[in-house]
Amino acid sequence: MRGISSLLLAALLLAAPVAAQTVAPSPAMPTERPNPGASDVQSAAPGVGESRGDGQPARQNPEAANPERATGAAPGPVPQQATPTPTAPIPAPPPMTARGPSAEELELQRALQGGRIEGRVTIPNQSAGILVQPEGRSWRQFHNVTLTWVGGIAVGGMLLLLVAFFLLRGRMAMTEGRSGRTIQRFNALERANHWMVASSFIVLGLSGLNITFGRYLLLPLIGPEAFYLVSQYGKIAHNFLAFPFTLGLIVMLLLWVRDNIPDRTDVDWFKSFGGFFGGAHPQAGRFNAGQKVVFWITVLGGGLVAASGYFLIFPFWGPLDVNDMQLAHIVHSVLSVLMIAAMLAHIYIGSIGMEGAYDAMGSGQVDLNWAREHHGLWVDQEMAKAREVVAPAGARPAGD
Amino acid sequence: MARLKFLCDADRCIECNACVTACKNEHEVPWGINRRRVVTINDGKPGERSISMACMHCTDAPCAAVCPTNCFYFTADHLVLHDKDTCIGCGYCFYACPFGAPQYPRVGNFGGRGKMDKCTYCAGGPQQDNSAVEYIQYGSNRIAEGKLPLCAEMCSTKALLAGDGEIIAQIYRERVQRRGYGSGAWGWRTAYRETVNV
Numbered sequence: 001m002r003g004i005s006s007l008l009l010a011a012l013l014l015a016a017p018v019a020a021q022t023v024a025p026s027p028a029m030p031t032e033r034p035n036p037g038a039s040d041v042q043s044a045a046p047g048v049g050e051s052r053g054d055g056q057p058a059r060q061n062p063e064a065a066n067p068e069r070a071t072g073a074a075p076g077p078v079p080q081q082a083t084p085t086p087t088a089p090i091p092a093p094p095p096m097t098a099r100g101p102s103a104e105e106l107e108l109q110r111a112l113q114g115g116r117i118e119g120r121v122t123i124p125n126q127s128a129g130i131l132v133q134p135e136g137r138s139w140r141q142f143h144n145v146t147l148t149w150v151g152g153i154a155v156g157g158m159l160l161l162l163v164a165f166f167l168l169r170g171r172m173a174m175t176e177g178r179s180g181r182t183i184q185r186f187n188a189l190e191r192a193n194h195w196m197v198a199s200s201f202i203v204l205g206l207s208g209l210n211i212t213f214g215r216y217l218l219l220p221l222i223g224p225e226a227f228y229l230v231s232q233y234g235k236i237a238h239n240f241l242a243f244p245f246t247l248g249l250i251v252m253l254l255l256w257v258r259d260n261i262p263d264r265t266d267v268d269w270f271k272s273f274g275g276f277f278g279g280a281h282p283q284a285g286r287f288n289a290g291q292k293v294v295f296w297i298t299v300l301g302g303g304l305v306a307a308s309g310y311f312l313i314f315p316f317w318g319p320l321d322v323n324d325m326q327l328a329h330i331v332h333s334v335l336s337v338l339m340i341a342a343m344l345a346h347i348y349i350g351s352i353g354m355e356g357a358y359d360a361m362g363s364g365q366v367d368l369n370w371a372r373e374h375h376g377l378w379v380d381q382e383m384a385k386a387r388e389v390v391a392p393a394g395a396r397p398a399g400d
Numbered sequence: 401m402a403r404l405k406f407l408c409d410a411d412r413c414i415e416c417n418a419c420v421t422a423c424k425n426e427h428e429v430p431w432g433i434n435r436r437r438v439v440t441i442n443d444g445k446p447g448e449r450s451i452s453m454a455c456m457h458c459t460d461a462p463c464a465a466v467c468p469t470n471c472f473y474f475t476a477d478h479l480v481l482h483d484k485d486t487c488i489g490c491g492y493c494f495y496a497c498p499f500g501a502p503q504y505p506r507v508g509n510f511g512g513r514g515k516m517d518k519c520t521y522c523a524g525g526p527q528q529d530n531s532a533v534e535y536i537q538y539g540s541n542r543i544a545e546g547k548l549p550l551c552a553e554m555c556s557t558k559a560l561l562a563g564d565g566e567i568i569a570q571i572y573r574e575r576v577q578r579r580g581y582g583s584g585a586w587g588w589r590t591a592y593r594e595t596v597n598v
Contacts, residue, residue: 103410103584104595111590119441119451122417123434125503131439131453132498132590140462140496211468211490219470228486231469235488239512313512315491315504326495 110134116323127321139326143333151212151337158341162348169276172354174370182365183382190255191364197248197298200241205340207234212333239313246306253299259286260295265377286378294346301339308332402564404477404521405592406552407572407585408452412559415440415450419551419560423454426522426550427539430505435519436551449583452551452560455480455501455519456591463493463502463518477543479521484537489513498590521562522549569596 110117116133186194210218210231219227266289269282274290282288287295311317311328320328350357356370371379415438423429423436436454461480464472471486472493482493491513493502504513524541527534534541542550552562561568569585576582576598585596 103586104589105584107587107589117441119439120443121437121439122415123420123437125432125434125437128434128437128500129439130500131441131451132587133500134498134590136462136496136498140466143466143492143496215468215470224470224486228469228488232488235490312491315513322495322500325491329495 107132111137114138127316130322133322135323135326139329142330147212147333147337150334151209154337154341155209155344158344162344162353166348166353171352172276174355174367174373176369176373178356178367179369181368182359183368183371183379184364185360185366185371186364188364191361193248193251193255194361196244197252197302200245200248201302201343203237204241204245205336205343207231207238208333208336209340210234211238212337242306242309242313245302249299249302249306252295256287256295257299260292262289262292265289266292281373281376283376284374284378285381286375288374290349294342297339297342301335301342305332305335305339308335402477403566404457404479404563405565405568405588406454406456406521406549407561407568407588407596409559409561409572409575410449410451410583410586411579411581412557413438413450413452414557414559416556419452419555422550422554423519426542427520428535429539430517433503433505433517435501435503435517451586452555453499453501453587454551455497455521456499456587457521458591459593462496462498466492466496468492473526475523479523479543481520481523481525482516482518483526484515484517485526487515489515493518499587522547565592572596573598 106117110132111134114134116135117131119129119131121129211234214227214231218230222230263285265282265284269284269289272280272282274288275281308328308331311320312325312332315325350361356367359366359370368379417438419436420434420438424434427435429435436452438450438452440448440450442448457478457480459478461472461474463482464470464474464480467482468490469486469488471483473481473483475481489504489512491504493516494500494504501518502516503518504516506512507514520538520541522540522542524530524534524544525538527537529544530541542548547553549562552560561571572582572585573596582598589595
């Protein structure tokens, strides 16, 4: 390839002098002007082959004017040029007012675009290179207005709903009363893990609510010193309890994901509103559709809350800058208040809302009637399993 | 009462970083924190400018608006100061501040945030003026001694101006009229919702 191209180049170079000799006007014949518009006399370099209009002949391309060079012989004497080519005047520098951006304009422009003004700093803290970040204003709006409303409606609204539901429906009793016989619903590991997640969540939730609403609700009540202590220890607890909470979520996922895959029974459960408003109890396996929703809210929502929270515990982790931390805070806080609302409902139904429900996470032993009522399919499975242990498949009654 | 402000004349700032150093030395600012820094925009390109930036002591201060413990307060000269005794180091003021002024020493767990530190306009904090406690927490209190912030006082090109907003704006205006150019007062639109009209 290289050889072919060099051959072609040599052929072109050899052909060029011939063309120059035959077509291009020689300097010896100044009166015979070529037609500058004709394509066969136009030079490769624009402006070189044309007359400058001062009576001088058009300058030739030196390569074309010296055919000897192409053959490798020493170049002949180049004709002396009369005057150097005048160059275009160097444009005057722009006036100082037009140099670079004006502060007012740049700030206004960036603020409107939501972009930031950045530069270089010579100190080690490279994040200080952000001169102005207008996103802070949006975050302030989110924190002071949006989050207050979303959190207030979610948490306060859920509390009101639960109170209203309790007043209307009262405590949901077992329809057949207690049977006196119990069945193991959650073993020690499951309960211990549940309470690790639950207790961390309660402290995390309360300290989180304090940092969002405490300034308006708690600070006027207890004064700045006491409020500082509550908030300071709340922050430390919030940071530390993130770890058992996350660990508990992982264990929870491993323990219960098998029984929380949505299936056909969940459709019926939703159709009859879980039996909350009277009517027959829909059949359910180990977890009914409502519990599955709580499970996935906890695992997925809690996972996202935990992940975004770690970005906030470790400032400037990895490539994150201030705007990423603002985003992490938005995700963290919105999901958190929604989770708090969901968990309030979970706490209600697991404690005062339903007779016999608390035993599942208390002693782990639930009344058989309660279990049949709410998790009939699961009880059947457990009974079948128990029978397997007592009488393995293929075993025949004695004397058969 | 005066309305104390900062104004950085970016056409004069030569990025010598003396304001940064003077501030760190005057207040014995903790390791890793620079209350003031010099940012160079368009570095190496036409229109390069250096701006010395610290807390601008905003009119509608975002830090004070978002603080969960309400630890900020305003002096009679409208300086935005904070009480380190009620700061919990949550980081919210840093998220909200347009100028990146609040910073946190890495004293918390996992290198987390300690109590927030920022430019005090050399006015200390809520402690007794020029007491040892105030110096340890906030640095020296030059305002109480009748002096202006050190960064502006020792600026070699007088690019950084500190003082009453009306007066420093007038100084800047006269400069711009005399020399015929000026890129404006950096941060003023964001901090004070106004600009210096020449």
